[in-house]
Amino acid sequence: MRTFAIAASIAALALGLAGPASAQSPVIIKFSHVVATDTPKGKAAEKFKELAEKYTAGKVKVEVYPNSTLYKDKEELEALQLGSVQMLAPSNSKFGPLGIREFEVFDLPYILPDLKTLRKVTEGPLGTKLLKLLDAKGITGLAYWDNGFKQMSANKKLVTPADYQGVKFRIQSSRVLQAQFKALSALPQVMAFSEVYQALQTGVVDGQENTWSNIYTQKMHEVQKYITETNHGYIGYVVIVNKKFWDDLPADIRDPLTKAMKEATEFGNAQSQKENDDALAEIKKSGKSEIIKLTAEQNEAMRKAMEPVYKDAAGRIGQPLIDEFLKEAKSATN
Numbered sequence: 001m002r003t004f005a006i007a008a009s010i011a012a013l014a015l016g017l018a019g020p021a022s023a024q025s026p027v028i029i030k031f032s033h034v035v036a037t038d039t040p041k042g043k044a045a046e047k048f049k050e051l052a053e054k055y056t057a058g059k060v061k062v063e064v065y066p067n068s069t070l071y072k073d074k075e076e077l078e079a080l081q082l083g084s085v086q087m088l089a090p091s092n093s094k095f096g097p098l099g100i101r102e103f104e105v106f107d108l109p110y111i112l113p114d115l116k117t118l119r120k121v122t123e124g125p126l127g128t129k130l131l132k133l134l135d136a137k138g139i140t141g142l143a144y145w146d147n148g149f150k151q152m153s154a155n156k157k158l159v160t161p162a163d164y165q166g167v168k169f170r171i172q173s174s175r176v177l178q179a180q181f182k183a184l185s186a187l188p189q190v191m192a193f194s195e196v197y198q199a200l201q202t203g204v205v206d207g208q209e210n211t212w213s214n215i216y217t218q219k220m221h222e223v224q225k226y227i228t229e230t231n232h233g234y235i236g237y238v239v240i241v242n243k244k245f246w247d248d249l250p251a252d253i254r255d256p257l258t259k260a261m262k263e264a265t266e267f268g269n270a271q272s273q274k275e276n277d278d279a280l281a282e283i284k285k286s287g288k289s290e291i292i293k294l295t296a297e298q299n300e301a302m303r304k305a306m307e308p309v310y311k312d313a314a315g316r317i318g319q320p321l322i323d324e325f326l327k328e329a330k331s332a333t334n
């Protein structure tokens with residue numbers, strides 16, 4: 001086996017196949033993600049592919065693997081570090097297992113009133129600082145991509161905080177999200193996105209939180225009787241690449257890729273809201289789930305019930321980070 005591997009490496013060297021890709025062979029970027037193509041992230045990834053291939057005049061080929069077809073949540077991050085895949089866009093809530101807790105600040109309930117505020121934070125100094133944290137893990141953060149605000153779904157009506165008691169919820173791998181459901185006396189359970197539909201269908205969990213576009217494209221509304229429009233939290237993504245792969249690219253490839261990423265980001269973030277609005281309209285049209293709207297008082301009761309999460313999160317990600325986030329968010333609304 002070993003002899004074979006060595007022989008293969010020598011043969012590859014002789015053929016000039018080793019090391020950074022030569023001008024003749026296209027550089028392959030495998031971009032793996034877990035959602036459907038017809039979502040904010042799915043469409044932005046396709047746009048990046050289109051622009052990257054165009055701007056590099058065929059020197060780069062981007063292979064997009066949607067819907068967890070290549071890797072599931074946890075595996076994709078390991079695969080990126082190993083170099084088996086070059087690009088991902090995991091949600092902010094999925095960096096904890098990698099040893100980077102700070103992105104969980106985006107998970108704090110009601111921390112973002114709207115997407116304008118979000119943009120101010122991600123494009124400001126805090127956004128840049130958070131991306132830098134990835135370097136130590138052999139990862140380069142390239143951009144922030146939007147999805148949108150989360151809703152709560154279950155097979156029972158969720159109106160007051162008391163309704164959440166004892167309900168089993170699937171969550172992403174974020175401790176802040178765990179604390180959020182604990183604050184509601186619910187039972188959070190970490191699970192890969194690809195497994196959610198089946199877990200809801202078979203009753204492994206009773207409910208989940210997600211954006212309209214994810215709920216609709218994964219058909220969760222077909223196995224959830226109720227969806228409560230809470231907009232209590234946000235799902236967005238960090239587009240990441242394997243750092244060594246990125247650093248080793250010659251400038252005449254990396255520069256056009258950077259331009260493609262910038263434009264794909266603008267494209268994706270400009271239409272994420274519409275994707276979610278359209279998905280909501282489709283869910284309503286299907287008549288499969290009842291959509292519950294909360295009154296201002298009911299919303300306030302939910303916000304109050306989740307307030308302890310901030311204290312809990314301070315112990316995990318630090319109060320200074322939360323304060324900095326709040327400060328930048330506040331400056332956006334002024």
Ligand code: LMR
Nearest residue numbers: 034035091172193210214
């Ligand atoms: C989830 O796991 O619920 C989401 O993060 C999936 C995604 O990438 O939008």
